Amino acid sequence: MTPFRTRARLVLVLALTTLIITPAWATHRSEAEAAIAAARAAHERAIDAGVEVAETATLIERAAELLPSRQYTKAVEFAERAIAQDTHAYEQAQRDEPEPGAAAAEAAIAAAEAARARADAVGGEWRDTAKMIAEAQGLARTGDFEAAIALAERARRQGELGHAQALRERDADFPDYIRQP
Structure with a gap:
């Protein structure tokens, strides 16, 4: 091989290498x-x-x-x-920033807790109301705000119904046939 061809190939290789590498930097x-x-x-x-x-x-x-x-x-x-x-x-x-549903879930849970406490004050708290509120709080912590709101609304309704039931039955007495002599 002649020195001219060797130099030409070397220049060609360097030129191609430069063209390939140049766009990278x-x-x-x-x-x-x-x-x-x-x-x-x-x-x-x-x-x-x-x-x-x-x-x-x-x-x-x-x-x-x-x-x-x-x-x-x-x-x-x-x-x-x-x-x-x-x-x-x-x-x-x-x-x-709190998620948009977080505030609504917190408000629904607070309303449910207030209704439960009101029912408890007159002795009318239902068995599952507190459990439902606790479960709604857990759902809100995991980010499932829609389910938390729905469950809190059910618990709030139970609190209201328990309060109303306790007031209705406050003066109720057992009928005569149930009383023991």
Whole structure:
């Protein structure tokens, strides 16, 4: 093989290797601009949720300042850090908020407990009312709010019926044929 062919093959191999590897690390302006836009959107969402992280605004501005100097990879890194911080803050805030059905379940359970206590005060608490309330509380803890509300409503109704029954039977007496002489 001639030295010319060897060099030509070596140059060809290096050129192909460079072409294959280059897209893996090269960042274009459009990628940096898209990352900055995504960071701004995540930051707006965090602001709307009231969980703004002060550092992310600085990171976004630093990323935007790097565009004229063509430091696109560094700009993408700053934008991605800003996205990560704002997304984490937003997700944390979402986890801290109670689920929509939680408040309704708590209210239904509180109403059931009040009805049970009212029935108990006049001696009319039914056998399963407290068990139903406890089960409704367990369902609410697991996140099954619809079932918790339904069970709490049944327990509330039992409390009301027990209270009414106890008041109706308060002055009731055994009939003469049941009394022992």
